[in-house]
């Protein structure tokens with residue numbers, strides 16, 4: 666592969682300490698992801714998938730090693746997590762197993778708030794949010810509260826929210842775990858389209874092997890170590 670990686674996780678380890686016990690949740694993991702790549706992260710429970718996503722997504726810092734974006738070191742053990750917040754908001758998008766929508770805001774407002782937090786004007790934010798919901802086929806649900814949406818619809822709002830600020834990298838942790846297989850497939854196909862058309866790099870943790878045909882690559886975690894296929 667020729668293009669330089671968008672993100673490089675370089676020899677990153679994460680050791681959690683609870684009292685005297687310690688767990689090496691990530692063990693010298695090195696992974697590179699390029700723009701437009703859809704990469705699956707597989708592996709058994711407890712193998713370090715979420716930990717990897719937290720480190721790559723700048724939600725946590727590694728105990729050793731570092732994370733680079735476009736060749737520049739952004740995160741290392743001594744980095745203050747607060748300093749990463751702006752970078753995260755500008756460049757990264759997250760999707761989790763639960764949609765985690767704000768219950769008293771409607772679908773549009775849930776997307777809109779992500780834009781306004783980043784400094785967008787209210788009018789522009791509302792317009793872009795409606796457009797994103799239309800692109801995901803839920804324009805007709807724009808005024809529904811999360812409780813008035815199906816699980817699949819809520820997850821599409823969450824993806825629209827993750828995309829609101831035009832991230833270069835999306836990190837998703839089991840985004841289809843609560844969906845039936847058809848809806849889960851739709852979400853993964855959405856990721857495939859975003860990688861192809863928008864050149865977004867997407868890293869998806871999943872247990873669902875039925876979708877691996879959509880991935881460019883799979884990384885299997887085992888005891889905190891990734892094996893790249």
Ligand SMILES: Nc1ncnc2c1ncn2[C@@H]1O[C@H](COP(=O)(O)OP(=O)(O)OP(=O)(O)O)[C@@H](O)[C@H]1O
Pocket residue numbers: 681682683688689690708709710711712713714715716717886
């Ligand atoms: N905050 C924490 N404090 C202590 N140990 C942790 C913490 N988070 C994770 N661990 C431990 O680190 C290891 C890796 O956890 P992680 O959540 O990354 O696994 P996972 O592959 O995402 O598992 P699952 O498929 O069940 O979500 C596990 O042994 C877990 O118990």
Ligand SMILES: [Mg+2]
Pocket residue numbers: 714715716838
């Ligand atoms: Mg996990």
